[in-house]
Amino acid sequence: MTILDKIIAEKRQEVARREAETPAAALQALPPFTRPVRSARAALTAAGSSGIIAEFKRRSPSKGVINGTAEAGATTAGYVAAGAAVLSVLTDEPFFGGTPADLWAARAACPATPILRKDFIISEYQITEARALGADLILLIASCLTPAEVQQFSQFAHSLGLEVLLEVHDEAELRSHLAEAVDLVGVNNRNLATFATDVATSARLAALIPSRFVRVAESGLQHASTILELRQAGYQGFLIGETFMKTADPAAALAGLVAELTTPVSAS
Numbered sequence: 010m011t012i013l014d015k016i017i018a019e020k021r022q023e024v025a026r027r028e029a030e031t032p033a034a035a036l037q038a039l040p041p042f043t044r045p046v047r048s049a050r051a052a053l054t055a056a057g058s059s060g061i062i063a064e065f066k067r068r069s070p071s072k073g074v075i076n077g078t079a080e081a082g083a084t085t086a087g088y089v090a091a092g093a094a095v096l097s098v099l100t101d102e103p104f105f106g107g108t109p110a111d112l113w114a115a116r117a118a119c120p121a122t123p124i125l126r127k128d129f130i131i132s133e134y135q136i137t138e139a140r141a142l143g144a145d146l147i148l149l150i151a152s153c154l155t156p157a158e159v160q161q162f163s164q165f166a167h168s169l170g171l172e173v174l175l176e177v178h179d180e181a182e183l184r185s186h187l188a189e190a191v192d193l194v195g196v197n198n199r200n201l202a203t204f205a206t207d208v209a210t211s212a213r214l215a216a217l218i219p220s221r222f223v224r225v226a227e228s229g230l231q232h233a234s235t236i237l238e239l240r241q242a243g244y245q246g247f248l249i250g251e252t253f254m255k256t257a258d259p260a261a262a263l264a265g266l267v268a269e270l271t272t273p274v275s276a277s
């Protein structure tokens with residue numbers, strides 16, 4: 010059993026529990042359910058966008074505790090002030106230490122910035138929940154879903170006004186799971202079954218993703234030089250968590266990266 014299998018088994022129980030506690034109809038009655046959605050596609054493709062999708066991530070199965078003290082509202086507000094185009098908030102508790110309250114706090118602190126609900130989505134209920142928590146887009150992970158589920162969940166997300174980021178980590182997943190209904194395609198450099206991270210994965214898959222999808226490189230990104238290379242390869246979004254969260258001041262780490270991205274390389 011891989012860690013991903015464990016996460017999904019646990020997630021099925023969690024979703025059943027949550028749905029019994031708070032039925033979908035109750036979620037639909039919450040005020041954020043009808044708030045206007047902010048488009049991540051628009052934010053990442055706008056002229057001058059940093060393209061950075063800055064993630065709030067306390068811990069992970071591969072790294073253990075990354076940041077045990079940061080608060081979601083203050084951290085995400087700092088990210089926006091430092092130039093993040095989009096935010097990502099982990100809401101998985103058992104493996105990543107996130108909570109739905111973190112997403113709620115980020116939404117309250119950052120009303121104008123698109124927010125990705127980062128979780129392992131296996132049911133429509135979680136998509137309704139994402140909308141009710143104030144998210145603007147959801148993640149669908151190819152290695153957790155059938156192609157038919159990607160199709161179904163994308164259509165459901167769109168019916169609620171949400172955008173969809175489909176995550177793949179190799180050519181086979183791209184071939185089997187890419188659906189017209191998704192808005193953004195993310196290439197995860199981290200293999201969720203083995204945790205091995207290889208930034209070359211994004212570079213390799215870039216040309217296989219049609220340009221009508223916004224391309225997002227995910228995981229293991231640390232240096233401005235890598236981002237500039239991936240931009241050349243056709244990426245418009247860069248999902249970064251640990252590089253920021255492992256520092257005492259995640260927003261300052263992001264500001265430093267943005268400064269490097271915008272400083273012309275001196276001709277020496």
Ligand SMILES: O=P(O)(O)OC[C@@H](O)[C@@H](O)c1c[nH]c2ccccc12
Nearest residue numbers: 197227228229230248249250251252
């Ligand atoms: O912290 P990193 O290496 O910058 O990675 C961020 C993000 O890509 C990673 O958290 C992630 C990508 N896809 C996921 C799916 C589930 C949980 C986590 C993830």
